[in-house]
Amino acid sequence: MVERIVAGKRRGALLLLLGLTLLLAGCASGGGGHASIADGGGWVTVQRGDTLGRIASQAGIPLLRLQRFNPGVDSRRLAVGQRLLLPSRQERAPGGGPYRYQVRRGDSLYSIARHFGANPQRVQAANTGIDPSQLAVGQLIQVPLAGGSSGGRASSPAPAASRSLPDPGPLPSSASRWRWPLDDYTVERRFGRDAHGTLQPMMLSTSSPATARATTSGKVRFASGMRQLGQVVILHHADNMQSVYAFCDKLMVSEGQSVSAGTPLCEIGKESGSSRYHLLFDLRHGGKPVDPARVLR
Numbered sequence: 606m607v608e609r610i611v612a613g614k615r616r617g618a619l620l621l622l623l624g625l626t627l628l629l630a631g632c633a634s635g636g637g638g639h640a641s642i643a644d645g646g647g648w649v650t651v652q653r654g655d656t657l658g659r660i661a662s663q664a665g666i667p668l669l670r671l672q673r674f675n676p677g678v679d680s681r682r683l684a685v686g687q688r689l690l691l692p693s694r695q696e697r698a699p700g701g702g703p704y705r706y707q708v709r710r711g712d713s714l715y716s717i718a719r720h721f722g723a724n725p726q727r728v729q730a731a732n733t734g735i736d737p738s739q740l741a742v743g744q745l746i747q748v749p750l751a752g753g754s755s756g757g758r759a760s761s762p763a764p765a766a767s768r769s770l771p772d773p774g775p776l777p778s779s780a781s782r783w784r785w786p787l788d789d790y791t792v793e794r795r796f797g798r799d800a801h802g803t804l805q806p807m808m809l810s811t812s813s814p815a816t817a818r819a820t821t822s823g824k825v826r827f828a829s830g831m832r833q834l835g836q837v838v839i840l841h842h843a844d845n846m847q848s849v850y851a852f853c854d855k856l857m858v859s860e861g862q863s864v865s866a867g868t869p870l871c872e873i874g875k876e877s878g879s880s881r882y883h884l885l886f887d888l889r890h891g892g893k894p895v896d897p898a899r900v901l902r
Contacts, residue, residue, distance in 0.1 A: 647709070651687040656680070664691050673698035676722055690720065695745060703731060704748035708740045711827050711839075719892075721748050773891025777844035780895075782902040783820040784866055786850060786886050787811060787873075793883070796896045806849075806887040807897050811873070816857070817850045817884050819868045820901065825858050834885070838870045849887035852876075 649660055657680040661668040672680065674692045692698070697705040706717060714737045718725040729737060731747040740746075787809055794808040819840060826847070827839035836853035853871035858864060873884045888895040 647691050648688050649691050651683045651685055651689065653685050655683060655685075657683065657689075660689065666691065670698065674704075677720070703750060706746055706748050708742055708744040708746060710742050710829075712740055712742075713737065714740070714746075716892075717746070717748060721750075723748055723750065773845060773893060776890055776895065776899065777846070779842075779844050780846055780890065780900045783900050784818070785809075785901050786817045786820055786848075786870075787815050787884060788818075789815065790884075791881075793881075796894070796898065804894060806885055806894070809884045809886055810881040811884075812881055814875075815873050815882055815884075816869045817853065817871050817873055817886075819864045819866055819870055820848055822865045823848070823863075825860050825862045825864065828856050828858050828860050828862075835874055836871055840864065840870075845891045847889040847892075849885075849889070851885040851887070852883045 649664065651660070657671060657678070658668055661671040664671070670692060671689070672678070674690045674696070678687070678689060693707050695705070696707050704721060706721075708717075714728050714732075715725045717723075718728045727749045728746070729735075731749050735744075735746065790809045790811050792807065793810040794805060796805065796807045798804050817838070821842055823840040823842040823846075825838060826841045827837065829837065831837045831851070834851040836851075836856050838850040838853065838856065838858060840848045840850075842848065850870055852874050854874035855872040857869045857871055864870070873882045875882045886897060888897045888900055
């Protein structure tokens with residue numbers, strides 16, 4: 606019974622993680638909450654009862670400006686846990702394009718293009734002289750509108766469904782027989798859809814304190830706190846694979862660090878009222894969720 610209550614309390618956090626669609630599309634620390642834009646912009650997480658107008662008002666942003674910076678969002682169908690981009694004062698979204706976007710922690714040209722429904726190659730071409738692998742937080746880049754020239758007439762927003770991540774293709778051969786992130790664990794919830802059709806990441810638990818370890822070699826892309834998810838570690842692996850470790854209490858790695866299989870990443874946490882320690886574990890290929898059972902040994 607206690608564990609079911611804990612699972613219910615965590616649902617909002619799971620939706621938030623899934624909203625990461627890659628994770629790498631906006632792993633900004635401090636995402637969520639109805640923050641103002643005084644901090645230079647960021648992300649806000651939709652809460653129960655929210656409307657786009659209410660969020661715009663609380664953030665001090667004109668509604669049209671908020672809509673333009675979230676072109677794939679249907680204002681009539683906001684979902685609890687959905688993440689919206691809060692523009693900073695330095696950013697621009699003119700009707701005819703291009704966007705002027707300020708790089709946030711965890712961004713890549715690919716993830717930025719995906720958010721705005723743009724072509725990654727066109728984004729890179731619009732920012733000659735910028736090394737895509739060396740984006741700096743706070744850096745301003747141009748994002749052409751989807752289709753047409755950057756100075757042409759604005760095209761009609763594409764429906765949200767068309768903005769989904771491109772199919773990365775079959776799993777690479779390297780994604781096989783990875784170690785489990787915990788040494789002694791119970792699979793509390795398997796990867797898959799719940800009764801409401803919501804895709805849920807895998808949840809592991811232990812009866813005593815434990816350390817989450819890297820499932821295979823990679824590089825730490827993100828290691829910081831995220832609202833509702835506690836401390837989070839995101840690893841990039843070979844062949845466009847990523848792994849996510851959430852609900853941690855104490856981090857043991859830092860961003861930019863290279864790790865090998867079995868490297869300690871974090872100490873997992875225990876929520877108040879629960880008798881067990883939990884680790885939310887998510888695997889991605891090209892930003893798309895992957896059932897860990899297909900990859901772990």
